[in-house]
Amino acid sequence: MKKSVINLSSLSQKYVMALAGMFLMIFLIFHLATNLLMLAGDGGKAFSEAVTFLTESPLVKIMEYVLFAGFLIHILLGLVLQWHNYRSRPVKYHTRLRSETSTFSRFMFHTGVIIFVFLVIHLINFFFIRLGWVAQPDHAAHQHDFYSMAVVLFQNPWYTAIYLVSFVFLGFHLKHAFQSSFQSLGLNHTKYTPVIKVIGIIYAIAISVGFAIIPVYFLFFY
Amino acid sequence: MNFTLKIWRQKNANAKGSFQTYPLKDVSPEMSFLEMLDYLNNQLIARGNEPVTFEHDCREGICGSCGLYINGRPHGPQRSTTTCELHMRDFKDGETIVIEPWRSKAFPVIKDLIVDRSSFERIMHAGGFVNVNVGCAPESNSNPIGKLIADKVFDAAACIGCGACVAACKNSSAMLYAAAKIAQYAMIPQGKVEAKERVDKMVKQMDAEGFGFCSNTYACEFDCPKGISTDFIALMNREFFSSKACKQKHA
Ligand code: HEM
Ligand code: FES
Numbered sequence: 001m002k003k004s005v006i007n008l009s010s011l012s013q014k015y016v017m018a019l020a021g022m023f024l025m026i027f028l029i030f031h032l033a034t035n036l037l038m039l040a041g042d043g044g045k046a047f048s049e050a051v052t053f054l055t056e057s058p059l060v061k062i063m064e065y066v067l068f069a070g071f072l073i074h075i076l077l078g079l080v081l082q083w084h085n086y087r088s089r090p091v092k093y094h095t096r097l098r099s100e101t102s103t104f105s106r107f108m109f110h111t112g113v114i115i116f117v118f119l120v121i122h123l124i125n126f127f128f129i130r131l132g133w134v135a136q137p138d139h140a141a142h143q144h145d146f147y148s149m150a151v152v153l154f155q156n157p158w159y160t161a162i163y164l165v166s167f168v169f170l171g172f173h174l175k176h177a178f179q180s181s182f183q184s185l186g187l188n189h190t191k192y193t194p195v196i197k198v199i200g201i202i203y204a205i206a207i208s209v210g211f212a213i214i215p216v217y218f219l220f221f222y
Numbered sequence: 223m224n225f226t227l228k229i230w231r232q233k234n235a236n237a238k239g240s241f242q243t244y245p246l247k248d249v250s251p252e253m254s255f256l257e258m259l260d261y262l263n264n265q266l267i268a269r270g271n272e273p274v275t276f277e278h279d280c281r282e283g284i285c286g287s288c289g290l291y292i293n294g295r296p297h298g299p300q301r302s303t304t305t306c307e308l309h310m311r312d313f314k315d316g317e318t319i320v321i322e323p324w325r326s327k328a329f330p331v332i333k334d335l336i337v338d339r340s341s342f343e344r345i346m347h348a349g350g351f352v353n354v355n356v357g358c359a360p361e362s363n364s365n366p367i368g369k370l371i372a373d374k375v376f377d378a379a380a381c382i383g384c385g386a387c388v389a390a391c392k393n394s395s396a397m398l399y400a401a402a403k404i405a406q407y408a409m410i411p412q413g414k415v416e417a418k419e420r421v422d423k424m425v426k427q428m429d430a431e432g433f434g435f436c437s438n439t440y441a442c443e444f445d446c447p448k449g450i451s452t453d454f455i456a457l458m459n460r461e462f463f464s465s466k467a468c469k470q471k472h473a
Contacts, residue, residue, distance in 0.1 A: 088433055089326055089394045090327055094320055097293065102440065183456050187456070
């Protein structure tokens with residue numbers, strides 16, 4: 001009769017997981033929209049203006065903390081769920097056929113861990129500089145110039161490769177995550193669920209391809 | 223047909239089990255899977271060996287007691303089929319067949335291939351019923367229920383409690399079972415009265431039994447011999463949310 005680490009019912013934990021995940025999925029849309037401004041071909045002017053606007057907005061400042069909390073909750077709860085689920089079958093099967101249902105659904109933890117590793121690298125590359133935790137690369141023209149930082153970073157093929165691979169796994173995570181979060185919240189409908197599944201696939205592809213365009217552009221076409 | 227059977231043998235709940243291999247000759251393709259095991263057991267008994275213990279009752283797919291994990295699948299390779307409805311013609315001659323009990327912390331092995339599924343019973347005891355004042359049978363049209371709802375309720379009530387959903391799930395989660403049992407009451411007037419209390423108690427009991435959580439892989443629906451839909455899990459999630467969100471404080 002051992003309870004899970006957190007004293008919340010299984011369904012409540014799934015609710016929190018899904019809500020945090022949905023919040024992160026919305027954040028990704030805004031993040032991508034801002035980043036795509038880098039491709040405007042104006043030497044990063046539009047992008048830098050957007051970044052300046054965002055960093056000065058008090059709402060965005062608050063949302064930064066909410067975002068940090070969202071990630072923290074989603075990641076910690078992901079670990080708790082995975083640990084609890086692993087322990088629910090102490091003796092494993094000898095022969096187990098691959099489930100014939102969604103592949104990505106079985107690897108949410110694994111893709112999640114890859115996203116987490118990426119996240120750490122990504123924060124070191126960009127965000128921690130703003131907090132003064134990491135030194136800014138010398139080549140960047142002026143302070144917190146994320147555009148020049150991106151240019152420097154992605155002309156290194158290794159960084160581009162790390163980012164691209166991470167986006168692929170992010171896409172895998174999102175493909176299952178999108179429709180799964182609706183199911184976890186009980187938002188299921190014979191008419192709309194198939195639509196949600198299709199939107200989820202489009203969303204996952206759009207996000208991973210969208211983010212991937214930027215390093216590829218700087219590596220090959222800049 | 224000839225087969226090599228690799229079967230989990232375990233003396234009792236505390237013993238350490240292991241796989242034993244049994245060659246079995248001249249199996250009729252028309253035998254059901256359980257008849258094949260009977261055939262093996264007759265030979266084991268004739269040789270003075272302990273027969274393989276497995277659970278069965280109706281042998282027609284309605285009691286839910288015959289669950290076996292066969293060749294990496296609950297109830298074997300056929301979809302929408304219980305082990306008792308499975309036939310040896312669904313296997314290849316000369317094949318090695320691996321037979322295991324359900325594996326879950328909440329389903330401890332009692333002996334060989336039999337697991338203790340009383341955790342399911344305790345979920346039902348927690349709220350899987352409707353409290354009524356016993357009297358004569360009510361007039362059948364006093365509770366009008368639409369055909370679509372009636373069909374859905376019947377789909378949920380088709381659950382035979384075999385545990386294949388738990389066996390199939392990578393997290394050994396019992397959410398499909400609990401959802402079917404919650405849904406069969408939640409959609410009709412007789413059950414709606416106590417719906418909020420029920421979902422709360424049943425989920426609590428399910429958690430206490432040590433089942434895993436749902437990752438929405440939908441493997442349970444795929445391997446359920448009765449094809450119970452994971453739509454019911456979403457319904458349970460909704461019911462649970464409304465039970466929490468609209469909970470009234472008692473004076
Ligand atoms: C931008 C990043 C991320 C987004 C947008 C995201 C989104 C989501 C969403 C929407 C779900 C579905 C929730 C549900 O079905 O209820 C989910 C599930 C999950 N996520 Fe993430 N996630 C992200 C990063 C991560 C990270 C870094 C981890 C690290 C461990 C992680 C671990 C998990 C796990 C384990 C699940 C499955 C939970 C389960 O089994 O039900 N995710 N994610
Ligand atoms: S023996 Fe009753 S369902 Fe198989």
